[in-house]
Amino acid sequence: MAGVPAAAAGPGATNARPGARAWVVLGVLTFVYVLNFLDRQLLSILAKPIQDDLGVTDGQLGLIGGLYFAMFYCILAIPVGWLADRTNRVKVLAFSCGLWSAATAACGMASSYPQLALARMAVGVGEAGGVPPSYAIITDYFPPGTRGTALGLFNLGPPIGAAMGVAFGASVAAAYSWRMAFLWVGVVGVLTAVGVWCFIREPRKGGLDPAPAQPSSPAAATGAAPGFVDTCRNFFANPVLRNMALACGATQFVTYAMLNFTVLLLMREKGMTLEDVAVWYALVFGLGSAAGMFASGRLIDRLARRSRTAYAYLPAAGLVLAIPFFLGFVSAGSWQLALLFLVLPTGLNYFYLSPAVTLVQEEVRPDQRVLSGALLLLVMNLIGLGFGPTYLGMASDFFRATHPDNSLQMAFYTLVPFYLLAIGWFLLLARSIRRQLAQQEASP
Incomplete structure (x- = not known):
């Protein structure tokens, strides 16, 4: 039986199944996400040759990979998300992809630290319109009950992109220079943006959502589009959404700190070469993170049917198991x-990641999904991407006076308390979900 196209299904189409077009769109959007993260990972993979060429410190690398990038990426995602909810999300995504790809190429032409910093900020401006529109487009191509899996597959973009960034970036840097890696990735991204603009069809917003039993807000009752301020206020007033965003932010503090400095740690303090990085680290990161993304998406589709607290307990369990192996x-x-x-x-x-995105997309109205996804990214990326790499780079500079041969190793040890903070916040999220369920059961 053919799948029901997202653009044709009406509200309440709970039995609709994704058709071939949905899977093709998912594949294209995942490739865009791969390019998004491939570019982001290039800076950390090529940290050593960049340091050797431009003479930057660990702290400066942390700033351009963290705070400087995140200031534009996170903050601009909010107005871009609001615009995408009211216009064509596919066009917003395509334009953003072209912008960040051109800025990536500019990174390869930087001849000083200030020029590289400005180029990375421009990359952040473009990437602000990448992920939130994709979340909403996928949600409108896949019906409830399949979205966790679809978003889990989409979230393979970061591990695949990071692994490709490792293999491609390290290989090109070893054979040519670090600059060529940025230039080539930028060109591929611009061509991909043109393809998205020309060939991806915008789905109807909420076309596969079940009809609500009753309006959840005055705007929903009248059919009026919710305002920017109302959407932001409702997001942060909802303890489930607020705690999910903060728990993800604490988690990303660890993950982005590791992403930006793991290769430098392996090369500078554990003896790895660029050729080794291109093969072995690429395999470990690509296969490991892809398995985690996909498994969590499949698991959340199954476990959330039994209890919504799975959105909190599944990430918490993953972090608990990760700590001893991290040490x-x-x-x-x-x-x-x-x-x-x-x-x-x-x-x-x-x-x-997959539980967080799935929960947020199903918790809000269809015409609030891009902005709500952008608010989720604002909180978790401003905390994680903005401060994780920045903190770890500065911690390494701090330890250099007393531990000149293993300053990064000492800095990595200080990430353990942030693991514990993230676990605690997911447990708070579980309590918020239980309270929400109790209130829903008590209401008439």
Whole structure:
């Protein structure tokens, strides 16, 4: 039986199944996400040659990979999300992809640290319109009950992009220069943006959603589009959405700090070469994080049917299991042993993303999905992307005076309390979900 197109299904089409077009769109959007993260990972993979060429410190690398990038990426995602909810989300995505790809190419032409910093800020401006529109487009191509799996597959973009960034970036840098890696990725991204603009069809907003039993707000009752301020206020007033965003932010503090400095740790303090990075680290990160993304998406589709608290307990369990292996990775005396320990944390650290995106997309109205997804990214990326790499880079500079040979290793040890903070916040999220369920059962 053919799948029901998202653009044709009406409200209440709870039995609709994704058709071939939905899977093609998912594949294209995932490739765009791969390029998004491939570019982001290039800076950390090529940190050593960039340091050697431009003479930047760990702290400066942390700033351009963290706070400077996040200021534009997170904040601009809010007005871009609001615009996308009211216009064509596909066109917004395509324009954004073209912009960040051109800025990526500009990174390869930077001849000083200020020029590189400005180019990275421009990348952040473009990437602000990448992920939130994709979340909403996928949600409108896939009906409830399949969205966790679809978004889990979409969230394979970061691990695939990071793994490709490792393999491609390290190989090109070893054979040519770090600049060529940025230039080539930028060109591919611009061509992809043109393809998205020309060939992806905008789905109807809410076309596969079940009809609500009763309006959840005055705007919903009248059919009026919710205002920007109302959507923001409702997001942060909802304890489930607020705690999910904060728990993800604490988790991303760890994951983005690791993403930006793991290769530098392996090369500078554990003896790995660029050629080794291109093969072995690419395999470990790509396979480990992809398995974590996909497994969590499949698991949340199953577990959330039994209890919505699975949206909180699944990420918390992943982080608890990751901690001892993370410590093994940091303390290992060789890069081979370090990579062996890194396999499980690489997957378990990402058990939060698919549950978080699925919960937010199903908790809000269809015409609030892009902005709500942008608000989720604002909180978790401003905390995680903005401060995780920045903190770790500065911590490494701090430890250099007393531990000149292993300052990054000492800095990595200080990430353990942030693991514990993230676990605690997911437990608070579970309590908020239980309270919400109790209130719904008590209401007439």
